[in-house]
Amino acid sequence: MLCGMQAHDGPLTRLRRSHEQSVLDLLRRHGPLSRAELGTHSGLSRTTLYDIVAGLVENGVVVAATPRAQVRRRGRPVEKLSLDPHAGEAVGIDFARRAVHVSALNVAHEMVGSASEAHPPGLTWSQRADIAERLLASLGGPSGGSSPAGAAAGRGPRRGTLRLGSLSAIGVGVVGPVTDPGTADAPVDGTDGADGLAGVLRERFGVPVLLDNNTRLAALAEAVWGAARDGGDVLYLRLSHGVGGGLVVGGSLHRGTDGMSGEFGHITVDPEGAPCECGGTGCLETVASLDAVLRRHRAAGGDAGDFAEFLAAAAAGDRCAHAVLEQAGTEVGTVLAAVCNAVGPGVIVLGGELAEAGSALTEPVERALHAHVMPRARDRVQVRRAALGEAGSALGGIALVLHESPLLSRYPQPVTEEPA
Amino acid sequence: MLCGMQAHDGPLTRLRRSHEQSVLDLLRRHGPLSRAELGTHSGLSRTTLYDIVAGLVENGVVVAATPRAQVRRRGRPVEKLSLDPHAGEAVGIDFARRAVHVSALNVAHEMVGSASEAHPPGLTWSQRADIAERLLASLGGPSGGSSPAGAAAGRGPRRGTLRLGSLSAIGVGVVGPVTDPGTADAPVDGTDGADGLAGVLRERFGVPVLLDNNTRLAALAEAVWGAARDGGDVLYLRLSHGVGGGLVVGGSLHRGTDGMSGEFGHITVDPEGAPCECGGTGCLETVASLDAVLRRHRAAGGDAGDFAEFLAAAAAGDRCAHAVLEQAGTEVGTVLAAVCNAVGPGVIVLGGELAEAGSALTEPVERALHAHVMPRARDRVQVRRAALGEAGSALGGIALVLHESPLLSRYPQPVTEEPA
Numbered sequence: 036m037l038c039g040m041q042a043h044d045g046p047l048t049r050l051r052r053s054h055e056q057s058v059l060d061l062l063r064r065h066g067p068l069s070r071a072e073l074g075t076h077s078g079l080s081r082t083t084l085y086d087i088v089a090g091l092v093e094n095g096v097v098v099a100a101t102p103r104a105q106v107r108r109r110g111r112p113v114e115k116l117s118l119d120p121h122a123g124e125a126v127g128i129d130f131a132r133r134a135v136h137v138s139a140l141n142v143a144h145e146m147v148g149s150a151s152e153a154h155p156p157g158l159t160w161s162q163r164a165d166i167a168e169r170l171l172a173s174l175g176g177p178s179g180g181s182s183p184a185g186a187a188a189g190r191g192p193r194r195g196t197l198r199l200g201s202l203s204a205i206g207v208g209v210v211g212p213v214t215d216p217g218t219a220d221a222p223v224d225g226t227d228g229a230d231g232l233a234g235v236l237r238e239r240f241g242v243p244v245l246l247d248n249n250t251r252l253a254a255l256a257e258a259v260w261g262a263a264r265d266g267g268d269v270l271y272l273r274l275s276h277g278v279g280g281g282l283v284v285g286g287s288l289h290r291g292t293d294g295m296s297g298e299f300g301h302i303t304v305d306p307e308g309a310p311c312e313c314g315g316t317g318c319l320e321t322v323a324s325l326d327a328v329l330r331r332h333r334a335a336g337g338d339a340g341d342f343a344e345f346l347a348a349a350a351a352g353d354r355c356a357h358a359v360l361e362q363a364g365t366e367v368g369t370v371l372a373a374v375c376n377a378v379g380p381g382v383i384v385l386g387g388e389l390a391e392a393g394s395a396l397t398e399p400v401e402r403a404l405h406a407h408v409m410p411r412a413r414d415r416v417q418v419r420r421a422a423l424g425e426a427g428s429a430l431g432g433i434a435l436v437l438h439e440s441p442l443l444s445r446y447p448q449p450v451t452e453e454p455a
Numbered sequence: 456m457l458c459g460m461q462a463h464d465g466p467l468t469r470l471r472r473s474h475e476q477s478v479l480d481l482l483r484r485h486g487p488l489s490r491a492e493l494g495t496h497s498g499l500s501r502t503t504l505y506d507i508v509a510g511l512v513e514n515g516v517v518v519a520a521t522p523r524a525q526v527r528r529r530g531r532p533v534e535k536l537s538l539d540p541h542a543g544e545a546v547g548i549d550f551a552r553r554a555v556h557v558s559a560l561n562v563a564h565e566m567v568g569s570a571s572e573a574h575p576p577g578l579t580w581s582q583r584a585d586i587a588e589r590l591l592a593s594l595g596g597p598s599g600g601s602s603p604a605g606a607a608a609g610r611g612p613r614r615g616t617l618r619l620g621s622l623s624a625i626g627v628g629v630v631g632p633v634t635d636p637g638t639a640d641a642p643v644d645g646t647d648g649a650d651g652l653a654g655v656l657r658e659r660f661g662v663p664v665l666l667d668n669n670t671r672l673a674a675l676a677e678a679v680w681g682a683a684r685d686g687g688d689v690l691y692l693r694l695s696h697g698v699g700g701g702l703v704v705g706g707s708l709h710r711g712t713d714g715m716s717g718e719f720g721h722i723t724v725d726p727e728g729a730p731c732e733c734g735g736t737g738c739l740e741t742v743a744s745l746d747a748v749l750r751r752h753r754a755a756g757g758d759a760g761d762f763a764e765f766l767a768a769a770a771a772g773d774r775c776a777h778a779v780l781e782q783a784g785t786e787v788g789t790v791l792a793a794v795c796n797a798v799g800p801g802v803i804v805l806g807g808e809l810a811e812a813g814s815a816l817t818e819p820v821e822r823a824l825h826a827h828v829m830p831r832a833r834d835r836v837q838v839r840r841a842a843l844g845e846a847g848s849a850l851g852g853i854a855l856v857l858h859e860s861p862l863l864s865r866y867p868q869p870v871t872e873e874p875a
Contacts, residue, residue, distance in 0.1 A: 212831060267712060268711060268712055282797070282798070284704050284705065284709050284711075285704070285705070285707050285709050285710070287705050287707070289704055289705050289798070289799075290705070290799070291688060291704075291798060291799020291800070292687060292688055292799050292800060292801035292832075292835050292836070293799075293832075293835050294799075295795075295799035295829070295831065295832045295835055296797065296798055296799035297797065297799075298796040298797070298799075298829050298832070299796065299797055301796050301829040302792075302793045302796045302797065302827075303789065303792065303793065303827045306789075306826075306827075313829050313830055313831070314829075314830035315827065315829060315830060369723065369726075370793070372722075372723065373722045373723065373790070373793050373794070373797075374793075374794075374797045376718040376719065376721050376722045377702070377716065377717065377718070377719055377722065377793075377794045377797060377798065378702070378709070378711060378716055378797065378798065379709075379710070379711020379712045379713075379714075379715035379716035379717075379718075380711070380712060381712035406726075407722075407723045407726075407735065409715065409718050409721040409733050409734075409735060410733055410734035410735060411632060411715065411733070411734075412712075412715045412718070415712050415713055415715055416712070
């Protein structure tokens with residue numbers, strides 16, 4: 036356990052963790068250092084420093100080695116301390132509707148890699164946790180410092196084994212609102228009894244679990260490392276099996292009352308429309324989810340068997356697919372314009388499989404946005420494609436665990452129960 | 456000049472201002488204090504303290520007096536220092552479409568009072584500044600510590616004269632977006648040449664001028680002192696000659712990119728609707744502004760000469776007025792639901808003259824909100840009437856000048872040019 040994630044930390048425990056973090060930060064910044072160098076940089080007393088270092092070595096997070104070139108003639112050789120790239124620091128898991136995505140970060144703050152697996156709907160949390168565990172086991176380390184974008188692109192993993200036992204916490208994205216990311220509330224569709232997903236994961240991994248809505252985590256990752264990393268207010272919209280998103284406003288990731296923000300998919304586009312899973316009628320999700328788009332395509336005579344075939348048809352110039360994308364894009368752009376007038380983002384990031392249709396979708400989105408956003412705001416908002424792909428939410432889980440981005444300075448602090 | 460509002464402050468000037476603020480804060484909290492008591496509480500050296508106090512007395516902000524009961528037998532009598540309740544600290548002015556509203560706060564942080572005057576459309580900034588100056592001159596002091604809500608209700612002013620020469624700054628609300636509240640940009644409808652409103656006011660009052668959108672300032676005031684002062688995320692909507700609003704999200708007043716947020720009045724409700732002043736089509740403002748409501752009432756056979764007559768007709772049970780309010784309320788509630796799904800506020804505050812129609816408006820608003828907000832969020836948002844009335848934006852101007860609310864901790868710092 037490296038980070039201060041536990042409830043009821045005493046001041047001495049907190050102080051110790053703060054010292055641990057200082058030592059780890061110095062090793063991240065400078066590379067290998069001797070105890071004497073660490074003492075100079077950290078300002079810690081010899082006794083405190085030796086105690087902190089001993090704990091980190093015992094946990095397998097820091098390794099001590101004597102570089103051959105530096106063995107001195109007299110006295111003991113000077114040991115250099117360095118971070119063990121096999122020690123995990125944070126794992127992000129995205130339990131999407133029909134897939135599990137994982138990403139891992141080592142203690143040197145290098146991305147170890149990302150991995151994904153699709154699954155049929157209706158699995159229990161235990162079955163989905165099995166998939167996550169298998170994917171994490173498949174991730175080796177170290178990656179040699181790949182960036183989150185590199186991890187998202189599926190580069191690495193390289194040979195080696197990530198030791199999950201040294202993890203500080205797991206950041207987990209789930210479908211639907213999460214009341215408090217700092218508590219281990221199970222999302223409402225959990226099927227494993229009262230303790231739900233968080234309980235299952237705590238038992239598996241023995242570390243604190245932070246839950247949040249998975250599209251909000253994708254918004255966080257795009258703002259920290261992805262398409263909107265140049266800052267400002269951001270509206271992220273994911274068009275996938277569900278339609279949702281997240282907002283970065285005034286330099287902070289926004290949660291809303293009880294986590295009820297970013298529900299762009301449940302803005303009404305047609306009061307006379309189809310019933311929606313949320314209990315409402317004619318929500319954006321009923322016309323712009325992958326299933327809705329496929330349904331419209333078939334109704335118009337298209338014969339795509341699944342969404343990949345639909346995308347292939349669109350790419351091949353299928354007129355019917357383009358008409359369906361035009362219609363969905365217009366509805367998406369109209370909703371985005373309403374949110375823009377209310378919130379005033381500088382960047383809109385479009386993610387999810389539907390965005391892979393490219394300009395056949397984004398052009399009608401931009402036309403409708405332009406038509407309905409306040410004329411003065413037209414030149415103030417840019418539409419961009421998401422950069423982190425399907426790994427976005429898992430990477431956002433890691434960002435949530437690190438809690439280092441200024442975007443999270445106002446976000447609820449991750450304080451969870453000590454795992455059993 | 457009391458507050459640190461000028462650009463190019465050196466570190467010594469800033470230090471001196473910080474000492475001045477400490478002394479003023481102590482006098483606000485403790486009431487009259489001797490120099491020795493101020494020295495104990497402030498921790499300032501005798502030399503520094505005497506210098507700071509001398510400056511404050513010279514500026515007329517602090518007065519020195521010897522209480523009769525405390526004249527000692529031997530030596531010099533002990534002077535007590537206190538704040539002069541005639542010294543102004545901040546003025547808020549709201550240049551609404553067809554009225555000027557002012558509020559003033561003295562150096563003891565007591566509200567001196569508020570005053571308003573309606574005017575015909577089309578006045579120049581100079582003419583509107585004349586009205587503001589006349590209204591401010593009509594405000595006496597001290598009020599004996601009335602609350603902002605009391606000031607909004609028009610209680611006071613009591614006899615006396617507020618000395619505007621001791622003001623730190625003026626916070627000004629204007630119609631339309633303001634790119635940067637810290638600069639003296641003229642709003643686009645200024646008619647007095649390039650220097651516009653801020654220049655006119657700086658010349659009149661000789662103090663820095665902070666500009667912002669007036670509905671956003673009303674949102675700030677409602678969140679600091681009014682209907683939403685119990686905190687949380689707030690959506691403020693003003694239904695007046697124009698329709699606009701403001702958002703408090705994550706504990707901060709939200710500006711949006713280039714100040715383009717809270718433009719709820721320009722969310723499209725009918726793509727085939729009437730042209731709007733903003734350049735768009737079928738915006739909420741084209742159906743829910745006072746003029747739009749009056750127009751619909753007349754089209755349905757109503758004979759109200761102005762909006763006050765319309766309100767009177769509605770209060771008397773006029774069916775036609777109620778049908779018009781039902782229609783406008785439904786459109787307002789539908790737009791609010793979309794913004795709620797995106798932003799997730801806990802409180803919606805309805806302000807402006809249309810909200811004075813009471814339940815004939817708020818009931819259809821709540822019905823439409825309930826019908827279109829995500830079912831899970833229905834019980835998480837409360838609709839309330841604004842508490843600060845027409846003084847809201849002027850009070851928000853004062854809150855902007857004080858820059859003390861945690862709601863403003865992420866708001867652009869007021870740094871303006873030194874007045875000529």
